[in-house]
Amino acid sequence: MASIDILHDHSKTPKQARKAIEEVAKKLSERFDMDYGWDGDTLNFSRSGVDGHIALLPQQLHVTADLGFLLSAMKGPIESEIRRVLSEKFG
Template identity: 45%
Template structure:
């Protein structure tokens, strides 16, 4: 197993931060066939071999992804793509 942890600072209003988080989730869903749901200010997502959360805090988004064995081989590439997406959507 491999874990990915990304912390992205932002200066968005809560509703803008939630929309940005949803964009990240939509991209993850598209690329990795994940299902997601909101639980307060935490977006939970999963599929076989992958699960994680995207937590919204004031001025910060915290992403945690746990990758199962087969997918963990691609952890570096996944982290790079997700970090880039988070930088773009939370810098608006």
């Protein structure tokens, strides 16, 4: 099993950051049939082969995900795509 662990700085207000994370989660849900929900300031997401969290911290996001056996082989491209989306949404 492979893990992804990304810290990404941002300058958005908590409300703006939460809205941007929600937009990303909705797209992922539609595209990959992923379930998600908020627990305080952490967005939890899961689907077969992936279990992860996006923690909203002051001036930083912490993205973690555990990839199942089949998706472990795709860790590099998945992590690159997460970083691209974070840069797009949060600069």
